[in-house]
Every structure is written in structure tokens, then in C-alpha cells.
Amino acid sequence: MPPGTRIHIEVNENNIPCNISESILLGTYLGVVARDPVLAPIAFPDWRNKGMEPFKKKMLAEVESKFEFPGQIRHWILQSLGVKWRNYKTTLKAEHWDSRSIEKILETVPAGVEQMKWCQLVNQWSKPEDKERAAKNSANAKKQTCPHTMGRVSSVRRQKETSIKDRLQLWKINRMRKDGTWSSEDAIQRWTHACNLLAEEGLTPEDGNIEANERVFTIVVGTEHSGRVRTQEFGVTPTRYFPQSKSEEGGGSGSNFGQIASLREEFKSFRDNQMRDFGSFRDEMRQFMKQFQMNQPPNGGSEMVFSSAAQARPAVETSPALADRGPANNSARTRGRRPTGFVRARDPGRIQHSPTPPRRGGAHARDLDSSAPPSLANRDLALAIPPALANRTPPSLAIPHSRTLLALATRTLPVLALLQRFSH
Numbered sequence: 001m002p003p004g005t006r007i008h009i010e011v012n013e014n015n016i017p018c019n020i021s022e023s024i025l026l027g028t029y030l031g032v033v034a035r036d037p038v039l040a041p042i043a044f045p046d047w048r049n050k051g052m053e054p055f056k057k058k059m060l061a062e063v064e065s066k067f068e069f070p071g072q073i074r075h076w077i078l079q080s081l082g083v084k085w086r087n088y089k090t091t092l093k094a095e096h097w098d099s100r101s102i103e104k105i106l107e108t109v110p111a112g113v114e115q116m117k118w119c120q121l122v123n124q125w126s127k128p129e130d131k132e133r134a135a136k137n138s139a140n141a142k143k144q145t146c147p148h149t150m151g152r153v154s155s156v157r158r159q160k161e162t163s164i165k166d167r168l169q170l171w172k173i174n175r176m177r178k179d180g181t182w183s184s185e186d187a188i189q190r191w192t193h194a195c196n197l198l199a200e201e202g203l204t205p206e207d208g209n210i211e212a213n214e215r216v217f218t219i220v221v222g223t224e225h226s227g228r229v230r231t232q233e234f235g236v237t238p239t240r241y242f243p244q245s246k247s248e249e250g251g252g253s254g255s256n257f258g259q260i261a262s263l264r265e266e267f268k269s270f271r272d273n274q275m276r277d278f279g280s281f282r283d284e285m286r287q288f289m290k291q292f293q294m295n296q297p298p299n300g301g302s303e304m305v306f307s308s309a310a311q312a313r314p315a316v317e318t319s320p321a322l323a324d325r326g327p328a329n330n331s332a333r334t335r336g337r338r339p340t341g342f343v344r345a346r347d348p349g350r351i352q353h354s355p356t357p358p359r360r361g362g363a364h365a366r367d368l369d370s371s372a373p374p375s376l377a378n379r380d381l382a383l384a385i386p387p388a389l390a391n392r393t394p395p396s397l398a399i400p401h402s403r404t405l406l407a408l409a410t411r412t413l414p415v416l417a418l419l420q421r422f423s424h
Contacts, residue, residue, distance in 0.1 A: 166210045229241045
């Protein structure tokens with residue numbers, strides 16, 4: 001192939017390479033890349049390890065330098081590289097991991113493998129958790145009673161060569177050898193059971209009734225595994241392979257996958273709307289807190305702001321009508337009663353917040369004493385205000401009610417904590 005020339009790869013509706021000769025070259029080259037000790041080190045315990053991410057990018061770039069393909073099959077190429085990488089490690093273990101001691105196994109470094117990477121791989125195999133996982137995988141492999149006989153031939157290639165559309169007949173061809181024999185006894189029993197079920201409806205697998213063959217295939221082989229489709233290559237998902245009509249009719253193996261995909265889309269839309277609404281609420285709260293902080297005293301803290309006009313009011317107010325009632329008031333004082341129009345003096349160090357209604361047309365019950373130091377008090381909250389703050393307080397600001405401030409703090413602090421959490 002001339003330098004700079006790349007092989008073109010075509011894909012089918014499932015984003016799987018479908019041109020036969022070019023796909024064979026692609027699969028072979030992916031195997032070469034997966035065995036490269038520099039591009040694909042074998043020391044990592046798992047393909048999904050985060051340390052493999054830089055190497056995956058290098059492997060993908062190497063493949064793109066030789067082949068031209070649509071961008072949507074990059075995920076399939078990485079999956080194929082991962083399968084071939086794991087198969088290579090499995091082959092190394094089958095050939096070199098035996099009853100010999102660890103020291104003897106470390107001495108026999110396979111060709112094409114770096115000695116340091118080989119030591120790391122052998123030490124990984126000798127760990128108890130790795131032995132337990134290997135035993136579990138071996139037990140699961142023995143449960144496969146219907147192995148296929150395809151070899152290196154892909155399912156897409158076999159389906160294209162035979163022009164078979166239903167999975168029941170494709171499953172049969174993939175389990176028969178070249179001499180016409182079956183791969184296992186269990187495969188024969190399953191095929192016989194499928195033929196009997198179709199015979200009850202007056203059909204045969206060769207009639208081409210795709211709907212009936214699909215229904216019988218589901219009964220014979222069981223339900224699909226998550227993320228995989230039987231008789232199809234890896235990378236083919238149930239949501240992509242099964243049409244929506246099967247989900248609506250409730251037939252076929254993909255009867256629930258369409259509904260699951262729809263629910264996922266609805267949940268994603270709901271989550272996006274919630275995050276958008278929360279962002280708007282967060283912006284409003286930030287604007288509110290900015291305005292609230294601008295109205296605070298210059299030195300901050302919990303000091304209360306009150307009007308200087310309130311400081312100038314006398315501690316005892318009398319109306320002009322009551323100013324001339326001296327004798328009446330004196331007589332009332334002599335009888336032990338409180339004079340009308342006057343207020344009993346309270347603690348001069350406290351400023352009552354809100355005035356009470358006058359008694360018998362007299363002055364307000366609670367007023368400010370101009371000679372007392374500036375402070376704030378009521379039945380619920382009393383906060384001392386330093387004189388220095390009172391002297392420079394703008395006269396346009398009124399005294400906020402202590403209950404109002406307490407309620408505002410109670411409602412604002414949790415919101416501030418929530419905003420602080422989401423701002424990081």
C-alpha cells in the first residue's frame with residue numbers, strides 16, 4: 001500500500017464494519033496493535049483501568065493512520081482492541097502459567113514481552129483475588145453448552161454471505177461444522193425444540209416467517225443479556241438492533257428496551273430542567289444577597305442601624321393639651337396614681353423598638369431617651385449599639401424590627417449554605 005493511503009471501511013446500520021475484505025484487514029491489524037508491548041502494555045490488570053486511557057488514544061491514532069472509517073465506530077474499535085488485548089493475556093497465561101514455581105515462570109519470558117512487564121503480569125496472576133476471579137470465569141465458561149463454530153469469521157460477514165435475516169437460522173448455521181455436524185448435543189436439542197414449536201403452528205424455520213422464528217428463538221435460548229444481542233457481534237446493543245415496533249407489540253427479545261430508552265430520555269430532560277431552574281434561583285439569590293450586603297454598616301458585624309431622628313426624640317413626650325394639667329397631675333401623684341400623660345421611666349440604657357398606643361390620649365408608652373446611650377431592646381431581642389456607630393448612622397435608615405431580622409436570618413442562612421455548596 002502506498003504511503004499516506006488509507007483503507008476505507010464501510011459500516012452497516014449497527015455501526016459495524018461490513019465490507020468483507022477490508023474488515024478482515026482491519027481485524028487483523030487490531031490484533032497486531034493489541035499485542036504491541038509499547039502501545040498496549042499488559043501490566044494493567046483491567047482494560048478499564050484509568051491508566052490505560054493514554055494508551056487507548058495512541059492505539060486509536062495508530063489505527064486511524066492506516067484505515068479510514070466513520071467517527072461513530074471508534075467505540076467499536078476500542079471494544080475490539082480490548083477483546084483482543086484480553087485474549088492475548090489469556091493466551092500467555094494458558095501457555096506459561098502452570099504448576100511450576102513463580103521463580104521458574106518469571107525466568108521464561110515470552111517473545112515480544114518486556115521482562116519488567118512480564119514480572120508485573122506474573123505477580124498479578126499470583127494474587128489471591130486474581131485467582132478467585134479466574135476460577136469464577138472458568139466456571140462461567142463451562143456453562144456455555146452451545147459454542148459457535150465461526151472461528152475468525154464475523155457474524156456480519158456470515159449474515160452477508162448467506163443473506164439470512166432471522167436470528168434462528170443464523171444461530172443454526174453458526175453452530176454447525178463444515179461437515180454438517182452440530183457443535184454440541186445441547187445445540188441439537190435446542191434446535192429440535194424450536195422446530196417442534198413452529199410445527200405446532202404449521203410452520204418451519206425455512207418458511208421465512210421472521211416474527212415466528214424470532215418468538216421461538218427467544219423461547220429456546222432465553223432472554224437477552226444486558227448490552228448484548230445473540231448471534232450479533234459485540235457493539236450491537238438491543239436498543240439499536242430491535243425495532244420500536246417490537247417494543248410496542250410486546251414481542252421479541254427487545255420488548256422492554258425501547259421503554260427503558262424512553263424513560264432514560266425523559267429522566268435526562270427532567271434533570272436538565274431542574275438544573276436550569278436551580279441556576280436561575282441561584283442567580284436571584286446571589287443578586288438578593290449582594291443588595292442585602294450593600295445596606296449593611298461599613299464595619300459589618302451584627303450591629304443594628306437605626307435612625308438618628310429617633311435618637312432626638314425626648315424620653316417623655318407630652319401633648320400641648322396635657323402641658324397645662326399641672327394641678328391635676330399633682331393631685332394624682334399625691335393619691336399614688338400615675339400622672340396622666342406621663343410615662344414611667346424605664347431602664348435608660350435601653351431603647352424600646354416600637355411605640356405602644358398612648359393611654360388616655362397621652363404620649364407614647366415607649367420612647368427614646370436622648371441622654372441614654374444608643375441601644376436597641378424589646379421583649380425578644382436587645383442588642384447594644386456602640387455610640388460611635390450611632391453618631392455616623394445615616395438618618396434615612398430606619399430601625400429594622402428584631403423579629404424581622406431574626407426571621408430573615410433563619411430563612412437566608414440555609415440558602416447561603418446551599419449556594420456555598422453548589423458554587424464549588
